[in-house]
Amino acid sequence: MDIFQKCYDFRDADEVKQAGLYSYFRMISSAQEPVVMMNGREVVMLGSNNYLGLTNHPEVKKAAQEAVAKYGTGCAGSRFLNGTLDIHVQLEEKLAQFMRKEAALTFSTGFQVNLGTVSCLVERGDIVYLDKLDHACIIDGARLGFGTVVKYEHNDVADLDRRLSLKDPSRGALVVVDGVFSMEGDIVNLPGLVEVCQKHGARLMVDNAHGIGVLGEHGRGTAEHFGLEDKVDLIMGTFSKSLASVGGFIAGEERVINWIKHRARSLIFSAAPPPASVAAVLKAVEIIEREPERRAKLWENTAFMKRELANLGFDTGDSQTPVIPVVVGEDRLAFFMAKRLEEEGVFVNPVISPAVPPGRALLRTSYMATHTREHLERALAAFAKVGREVGLIP
Structure with missing residues (x-):
């Protein structure tokens, strides 16, 4: 048995790519700011761990x-x-x-x-x-x-x-x-x-x-x-x-x-x-x-998004932090929604098993102190549109 055979037989990523739903190793051509550049267009970043917005601080x-x-x-x-x-x-x-x-x-x-x-x-x-x-x-x-x-x-x-x-x-x-x-x-x-x-x-x-x-x-x-x-x-x-x-x-x-x-x-x-x-x-x-005010702003943004996502009808699990999941259920739906949200100008991370239990796939969103209300409202509009398209929310 060739030890590389498992590599040749691995098709999971290929199948997702062929379906046009691959959402990993996406290229960003700007700093990790609330809005990033991807493929020549602006996208609201809801997938970064840059919680206090310091990665591009002068x-x-x-x-x-x-x-x-x-x-x-x-x-x-x-x-x-x-x-x-x-x-x-x-x-x-x-x-x-x-x-x-x-x-x-x-x-x-x-x-x-x-x-x-x-x-x-x-x-x-x-x-x-x-x-x-x-x-x-x-x-x-x-x-x-x-x-x-x-x-x-x-x-x-x-x-x-x-x-x-x-x-x-x-x-x-x-x-x-x-x-x-x-x-x-x-x-x-x-x-x-x-x-x-x-x-x-x-x-x-x-x-x-x-x-x-x-x-x-x-x-x-x-x-x-x-x-x-x-x-x-x-x-x-x-x-x-x-x-x-x-x-x-x-x-x-x-x-x-x-x-x-x-x-x-x-x-x-x-x-x-x-x-x-x-x-x-x-x-x-x-x-x-x-600058403790950065942390205060981060929590203000977190509370706003937790409340508004729930008001739209999304399941945000037991989140108590600026990491807010949007539970979608099936792995394929997580990939599809991540792709559609990107098309609507919002970057999120699809998370599937084994990172989460089977049947509990989610979109991992995370927030920064430097997000403005306008950034967050743009993201919410995209979530509302895509969530209704797939029947996840009324």
């Missing part, structure tokens, strides 16, 4: 440009060897201070944070507990570790409690969960999770990718939102959402971060984050701290 771009002028375009090695610049250390100190933790460690991508952190902490004899809707990078990190992987029902604290109660007390336990679930926009039941973890002596790690800059009085994410920052052992964050760059970090106790620093293979064997990315994040954190 100060962020200037910081990146100045870093390139000083340090060049790359580090030519891993953080472990020759790739640590003074601005890497400055950023880690800033992130630790911002997140109210003893120490922080940066990685080249958010995916690598979870891949390296979870796999190096969960050794033979340990158990890692995952929410069934955890992000793929958490799942892959757990698979790479040598411990046992146990999944519990989505956001079901009682199920986690039951599963932890079956654990041998001599085995170490780590619970890893998304702070905001990225497809449907619901928030983890962190108070319940903290209580159960303390009851069973389990450590808790929260992936704050979609929470930083969005949740909490100061934008520190899910733990701040619930007033539980001192109860979460490790907080992970990415730079590719509110922080306007690419990369990620893990923050926690200094001794734990030191272990990860010397054991996480995705850190040790990957090139360091490039200077431009690091400088952009430093500036983005500064803006988040000094």
